[in-house]
Amino acid sequence: MPFIDDLQTLRERAGLTRAELARVADVDRATISKIERHSQSRADICNKLINALNERYYNKNGSSLDPIKAITEISKFGSQPKKASSGEMLS
Secondary structure, eight states: OOBOTTHHHHHHHTTOOHHHHHHHHTSOHHHHHHHHTTSOBOHHHHHHHHHHHIIIIIGGGTOOOOHHHHSBSSOTTOOOOOOOOTTOOBO
16 A cells, blocks of 8 residues: 655645645545545555645745655555555555
8 A cells, every 4th residue: 555654744844734735636635634644545646645745835845755755655654555456445
């Protein structure tokens, strides 16, 4: 399962609420909350979030987020990844 371990920190650093990031990334606000808690994740959603953060904040400040570095397969919070095909919803 893909993770963005520091999504909340990255979002807050960009000055965005969950609702604002959800609107920019075109995802549901509850999805962001679930990803921040590591209870749900999909690679395509993680990419949308990284792209939205870059568009709204990081690109403008000269420090773009690298999706390859930001999206990891093993959470630093100890969750064990589950195997899934691309695009499959995991919980």
